[in-house]
Amino acid sequence: MTNQTKRVIRAARGNELICKGWEQEAALRMLMNNLDPEVAEKPDELVVYGGIGKAARNWECYEAIVESLKNLENDETLLVQSGKPVGVFRTHETAPRVLIANSNLVPAWANWDHFYDLEDKGLMMYGQMTAGSWIYIGAQGILQGTYLSFVEAAKKAFRTPDLTGRFILTGGMGGMSGAQPLAGKMAKGVILVVEVDRLRIERKIREGYCDYFAENLDEALKMVKKFTEKGEPASIGLVGNCADVYPELLERGIIPDIVTDQTSAHDPINGYVPHGMSYDEALELRTRDSKAYEQKSMESMAVHVEAMLGFQKAGAETFDYGNNIRANAQKMGVENAFDFPGFVPAYIRPLFCEGKGPFRWAALSGDPEDIYKTDELAKQMFKEDESLVNWIDMAQKMVKWQGLPARICWLGYGDRHRFALKVNEMVASGELKAPVVFGRDHLDCGSVASPNRETEAMRDGSDAVADWPILNALINTCGGASWVSVHHGGGVGMGYSIHAGQVLVADGTKQAAERIERVLVSDPGMGVVRHADAGYGKAIEVAKKKGVKIPMLK
Amino acid sequence: MTNQTKRVIRAARGNELICKGWEQEAALRMLMNNLDPEVAEKPDELVVYGGIGKAARNWECYEAIVESLKNLENDETLLVQSGKPVGVFRTHETAPRVLIANSNLVPAWANWDHFYDLEDKGLMMYGQMTAGSWIYIGAQGILQGTYLSFVEAAKKAFRTPDLTGRFILTGGMGGMSGAQPLAGKMAKGVILVVEVDRLRIERKIREGYCDYFAENLDEALKMVKKFTEKGEPASIGLVGNCADVYPELLERGIIPDIVTDQTSAHDPINGYVPHGMSYDEALELRTRDSKAYEQKSMESMAVHVEAMLGFQKAGAETFDYGNNIRANAQKMGVENAFDFPGFVPAYIRPLFCEGKGPFRWAALSGDPEDIYKTDELAKQMFKEDESLVNWIDMAQKMVKWQGLPARICWLGYGDRHRFALKVNEMVASGELKAPVVFGRDHLDCGSVASPNRETEAMRDGSDAVADWPILNALINTCGGASWVSVHHGGGVGMGYSIHAGQVLVADGTKQAAERIERVLVSDPGMGVVRHADAGYGKAIEVAKKKGVKIPMLK
Ligand SMILES: NC(=O)c1ccc[n+]([C@@H]2O[C@H](COP(=O)([O-])OP(=O)(O)OC[C@H]3O[C@@H](n4cnc5c(N)ncnc54)[C@H](O)[C@@H]3O)[C@@H](O)[C@H]2O)c1
Ligand SMILES: NC(=O)c1ccc[n+]([C@@H]2O[C@H](COP(=O)([O-])OP(=O)(O)OC[C@H]3O[C@@H](n4cnc5c(N)ncnc54)[C@H](O)[C@@H]3O)[C@@H](O)[C@H]2O)c1
Known part of the structure; x- marks a missing residue:
């Protein structure tokens, strides 16, 4: 271990693949990017952020994930269980390439004591929200x-x-x-x-x-x-x-x-x-x-x-x-x-009702120019949104790059997929130097149950209902996100939350466009559905105006 | 409600569709079959079995599910949250038609008091294992x-x-x-x-x-x-x-x-x-x-x-x-x-290590002859398995049909998909009168975390690790099961288990065959993977002999 703890991990940049497809490559780069010393809090311990939020269970598991991703075919799916690669099954081209479940415990055992006991035995790791799901992009x-x-x-x-x-x-x-x-x-x-x-x-x-x-x-x-x-x-x-x-x-x-x-x-x-x-x-x-x-x-x-x-x-x-x-x-x-x-x-919450949340993207080229071009696109497409335009201007001035260049921008239902489709076209035309990944925090409009935080004081009292993040993970898997994750614990700790994540690669292909049109609609769509179901007027209004299909909505 | 409580629900039989595809039709018939008075314990209260295990949250929700299934397109997916239809999103043809999450609660609130509180407010129902996931087939x-x-x-x-x-x-x-x-x-x-x-x-x-x-x-x-x-x-x-x-x-x-x-x-x-x-x-x-x-x-x-x-x-x-x-x-x-x-x-557990579990199928034709033909096939294909042959003989003699004719038979990894592929061919050739659904109990080899029951006293102490059922649901969603479910509670009650289910329709098409080859491999495959990971020699042996891909298996 001693010499391994000194290793410095940094994602590859540019257009050359070491995996068999862009989705595997993206997962590999984002995993590595999570452990980039510019990004991670304690890269030597595989800790990305949030106390003990890790990207892989241990170094042996990290190596095995890397190896698995390199060998993964375009019709296979890798399963990761609390930071350990546990299986590979044949699926199909439009299915996710990686499925991740981190830190999930049966409720009666869902406490820190039991978790640390399992961690000591080498059976678990803490995934936080974007650490174990490979889409943390620094501060x-x-x-x-x-x-x-x-x-x-x-x-x-x-x-x-x-x-x-x-x-x-x-x-x-x-x-x-x-x-x-x-x-x-x-x-x-x-x-x-x-x-x-x-x-x-x-x-x-x-x-x-x-x-x-x-x-x-x-x-x-x-x-x-x-x-x-x-x-x-x-x-x-x-x-x-x-x-x-x-x-x-x-x-x-x-x-x-x-x-x-x-x-x-x-x-x-x-x-x-x-x-x-x-x-x-x-x-x-x-x-x-x-x-x-x-x-x-x-x-x-x-x-x-x-x-x-x-x-x-x-x-x-x-x-x-x-x-x-x-x-x-x-x-x-x-x-x-x-x-x-x-x-x-x-x-x-008012933002969640519109399907807004911490949407983000990263340039696999490693070139900040690619992000500046997407910044321009966002400013153009959403020019009527003053605070969004301000945010991008300020971010360009004050945010230092950490790891792969990335941008975070709270977009809502309807806007996320429209924006990503344009970016996918820019990848296709060569305007951007390499594919772009689209992801988000687990803290998003329709992906989390956390009664002391994201779902505190819901209008109908459904704070603790955890069906929603599970449906979110399942629908994004259906739609063909590149990788999907379900975590327990996250920012509020053991026992207090269940949440899901998804990351999607825009590699400029038609297939990527189709996936974008499904996943970047259903994902923020879940936010609208969840809040409409809880009786928030704003969400109901958005659902009606934008045609989100909700069977029992009156 | 008074006159509604007298209604008698019975699934349609035969080859005529009222939905837009066999998968929706199958979901509809199996939902109705769960509420058939021959099958359900208290059909008037929508209770299928196991105390309060229900098929839908209430009659209004039941109606809305039926309506949603009738209207569901072949590239859409319906979301059901604790027995209520909450959303429809566009996905694609090989994605599941229905995704179900029942009774899931954030762990710190995962107790009967909180559940009943939510149920009183009309926000939840108890899904048991196969009640809310529409694959209960009676005793x-x-x-x-x-x-x-x-x-x-x-x-x-x-x-x-x-x-x-x-x-x-x-x-x-x-x-x-x-x-x-x-x-x-x-x-x-x-x-x-x-x-x-x-x-x-x-x-x-x-x-x-x-x-x-x-x-x-x-x-x-x-x-x-x-x-x-x-x-x-x-x-x-x-x-x-x-x-x-x-x-x-x-x-x-x-x-x-x-x-x-x-x-x-x-x-x-x-x-x-x-x-x-x-x-x-x-x-x-x-x-x-x-x-x-x-x-x-x-x-x-x-x-x-x-x-x-x-x-x-x-x-x-x-x-x-x-x-x-x-x-x-x-x-x-x-x-x-x-x-x-x-x-x-x-x-x-020794059976779980081989991917065996309560596999089952039902004939949508409603004709017992269809099941007798599959019985013959099973007896032929697995003739060296004496107890299996015995079981089928005894079952034919002693088991009375309840609702749609069905057969339960513990098949393992490698056998489930081989068998289902043959049945799919029999549907295609017209030898069977209508499509057949393949499903199983949530109590299966790789689909449940339940420390007082299915995962009691695991070799490595991983009894309470709930990543496995979640990965099971995700991989079956990937592969294209017709409907997939994730439940909390089930047979051991609130707080004590998380489990997943899947049902797959064999309608005789090539696409169904492809789904069978994915889902009926990954689903029992999860049982082999989970038990191999926990260190069971038998599972490791099966994985090696049958080529289940486990990255870190030595
Ligand atoms: N939007 C959100 O809801 C949100 C976002 C980010 C973080 N969080 C939560 O905020 C917390 C911090 O996250 P993080 O990633 O920064 O974790 P971190 O562990 O990287 O940082 C926490 C910092 O707090 C310091 N600290 C601890 N105890 C202290 C004390 N008593 N007085 C002063 N400083 C103290 C630590 O030294 C550390 O630097 C977590 O609980 C996280 O889940 C919530
Ligand atoms: N393989 C398994 O692990 C497995 C399989 C089936 C059921 N179960 C469990 O077994 C239990 C029963 O399931 P079910 O579907 O039959 O439920 P059920 O409610 O339909 O039947 C239980 C029966 O027990 C009777 N009963 C209750 N208390 C009793 C008492 N003190 N003395 C005598 N009879 C009593 C009830 O009247 C009822 O008829 C559940 O807890 C279920 O989860 C486990």
């Missing part, structure tokens, strides 16, 4: 979503999308949470991010995702004061533990305009870091006595959430940012932990 | 499996498959459990079945599944004595509650040769009936105070299991027959409830 993936949430929060609280002169407080600067400083700045605010690991802040500063480093709270507050007064957008990383900093701020009577948190609270052992000890002491305790660590972690979350509730009471626009911290705090006795809402019901 | 479906279990138990305990002169004790004579008296008799034993509802026994006697009715224990024991002494196979139904009868027998020192139980213990409210009161009193309590009922139910199960443990200690071959009664008894303090094994690790 940009979440950037637009985060930007969008800040803007929507601003609209709701201050009746303007403009956060000039406003103070945002949050926690976490890791894989996904690392998008926060830049997103806050894009929304024109002053954002303070509390992060326990100084290396994470330094990394984000190096990557251009964060502007300033603060060693202590006073230093940080001085900067906040200066920039808010000047009305100058800025991002500041403060080394510290949220469970220390949040209560301290509250005690000092300093109330931010917006408060949230994105530490990896979904995982009290390998994610969240407890307060009341130094970071090094915490790391030591984690290895020495994980049970004691877990207990401390849970206690810290309670303190952390209490402070957030305090800010809310004092008038801050406060929301949970999808890390399940409220549920953990509630377990520890904070009964009113759910007093502040999750970001989905608060800001994102 | 025969389970008959061969039950017969097989008794025979295997006999082999293990008495080193002979012949139960002549032996006494089997069991409970339950409902939908599935109603197969027990006949199966015990087929295995040549004397079987006593304790059933609380006298109407159930009378029904089984009418159907020819049970020979004798006993009003009380003494009467029953007299018969048992007479027939065992004569060495004459016989089945007896005793009106009574297992939690009364089992302990009483034990107290009297009467120890059967084989002891098991198949009351609907998976559901303590709508399934199991508590002792210590009359059946009528129990029914009254169930409606009046379901919480109190549940408590009594759970207490009775503890008594029931204690007696089974007593029989085991006294030397009876004792096993759990897949109703989760051990887990419920354990919850009530019977710590050693799992001292007796489940029937799967004890008798069935």
Whole structure:
């Protein structure tokens, strides 16, 4: 293992295939891209993001997946079970090339204890959402979503999308949470991010995702004061533990305009870091006595959430940012932990009703020019959508490439397939240098059941109904996505969510166009169907206007 | 509703289509067949079997499914979510026509309380295993499996498959459990079945599944004595509650040769009936105070299991027959409830390793002659398999048709598709009068995760890993099964299992043959793969001998 852990993985670029078809090639490149040191949080441990979200179960499994993809015929399908390649069956050309199921457990055993037990035995891995499904594209993936949430929060609280002169407080600067400083700045605010690991802040500063480093709270507050007064957008990383900093701020009577948190609270052992000890002491305790660590972690979350509730009471626009911290705090006795809402019901659900979600694409050529050309296309096709055009302009300026060049852009039902068809034509004509993959986060409009996050407080009470992500995976398999995945756990942790993903290759062929017309209709279509079924007027309206077939819709 | 509850549903027979293709037609007929009064336990309530296992959420949903199937094009796919038709998307000709997800809940909410809450709101139904997936074929479906279990138990305990002169004790004579008296008799034993509802026994006697009715224990024991002494196979139904009868027998020192139980213990409210009161009193309590009922139910199960443990200690071959009664008894303090094994690790797993499982087919013509012809084919193709040939002979003699004529036969990897291809040819040539559907129970070799039943005590400890049934559903969707289903709960109840099903229509076309060659290879293939991955020597041997592609197999 020792020499293997030093390997550097980077996806091939350009137009030459080492697999027997573009779909296998795309799966191989996106798997490798997930482990590119520019992309992955801990590539040596195969960890892509989100605590322990992995791309393959172990190095032996990784090698076997690579080998399987290289040998896979165009009428075969590879099965991957929690990061291990377990079978190959003959299917047909328009079927997916890879089917993935990660971290799924029978409900009565769906807890961290049992999961870690299985992981210790080498029988499981944690797939997170886009780690084990090979469509993580670095911090940009979440950037637009985060930007969008800040803007929507601003609209709701201050009746303007403009956060000039406003103070945002949050926690976490890791894989996904690392998008926060830049997103806050894009929304024109002053954002303070509390992060326990100084290396994470330094990394984000190096990557251009964060502007300033603060060693202590006073230093940080001085900067906040200066920039808010000047009305100058800025991002500041403060080394510290949220469970220390949040209560301290509250005690000092300093109330931010917006408060949230994105530490990896979904995982009290390998994610969240407890307060009341130094970071090094915490790391030591984690290895020495994980049970004691877990207990401390849970206690810290309670303190952390209490402070957030305090800010809310004092008038801050406060929301949970999808890390399940409220549920953990509630377990520890904070009964009113759910007093502040999750970001989905608060800001994102109206978008889901239109089939919108974190759609994305990556250029297998490796050439940024290919993405710039798709940027132009999007700006042209959706020019009436001001915030979309703005997003692309800002992204071009501020987002650094990580791994294969990629773009994320929230498109809805009707727009996703129209856009992808055009891109497929550009691949066919040679305008783009190589095929493009289209995918999305598992956090999408019709692909997830997660009662503390994406499906929190559904209108009809169907928060916990998990039939939907399963139907999503099945219909996308029907339509011929290139690879399809079903995961359990994801961003909110074991027991709390089931979700599905799909990735589709546009290689310029007619067959790819047909698949696009099926999958990129049914996939966002599931969002419209799911929300119409739950009684959301907007989704019903979209279904009627755009002709989504819903048998019992009146 | 009042006049609707009197409707009698019966599938159309013969060669005339009311749908736009045979796959839709088959789905429609099999849905209706599930609700045929000859087949369903409570057709008025849409309940097919297994307590509350339903074919559609309610009558309105039933109508809408029928309508949707009639209108469904040959390149469309209908989505059914817990018995409600929720969407139709364009897919393609070789994709499944229907995708079904029933009763799936996010794990932390996967319990009866939450399920009933959702059911009350009209948001869910219980799909059981083959009820909501439209491939229940009445008691025969389970008959061969039950017969097989008794025979295997006999082999293990008495080193002979012949139960002549032996006494089997069991409970339950409902939908599935109603197969027990006949199966015990087929295995040549004397079987006593304790059933609380006298109407159930009378029904089984009418159907020819049970020979004798006993009003009380003494009467029953007299018969048992007479027939065992004569060495004459016989089945007896005793009106009574297992939690009364089992302990009483034990107290009297009467120890059967084989002891098991198949009351609907998976559901303590709508399934199991508590002792210590009359059946009528129990029914009254169930409606009046379901919480109190549940408590009594759970207490009775503890008594029931204690007696089974007593029989085991006294030397009876004792096993759990897949109703989760051990887990419920354990919850009530019977710590050693799992001292007796489940029937799967004890008798069935070796068959699973070869890809064997409860495969079945039904004749859409409605003509028994079609089934007799397939019987002949099976006897010819597998003539070296003595017990299979025996089974078909006995089934022809003793099994009464319920709804569409059907045959169940445990075939394994390699045999299922070879057999189905021949049948498809017989449809093509007109030798059979109409197409045939091939399906199976969700309880199959590679389609279920259920740690208290099908995946109990797996060699590698992977009992609770639910990636497998999901991959099973996805690969069968890839291959083009006619309909595919994923359910939660099933025979062991909420929280305890995830499982998948598939049904495939052989309409005599070349396209059907191609689908058969894919789906009826990958489906049992998943059983070989799953058990090889868990380290079962037999499965590894089969994989190697038959060329199942397993990337990391050494
Ligand atoms: N849109 C969404 O819903 C969404 C998006 C992204 C991430 N998330 C969730 O947010 C969480 C973070 O995701 P990630 O990918 O950034 O994980 P990560 O592990 O890469 O980063 C989390 C960071 O939080 C830091 N941290 C942990 N405990 C801390 C504490 N007490 N105080 C200060 N810092 C602390 C860690 O050092 C780490 O850098 C996860 O729970 C994830 O599921 C949700
Ligand atoms: N192979 C398997 O693993 C397998 C197969 C079939 C059924 N099952 C399980 O067996 C159970 C029965 O299935 P079913 O379809 O027959 O259900 P069912 O509800 O149709 O029949 C169960 C019968 O048990 C009777 N009963 C309930 N409590 C009783 C008691 N205390 N004493 C005596 N009789 C009692 C009921 O009156 C009913 O007739 C379910 O839990 C099912 O999941 C397992």
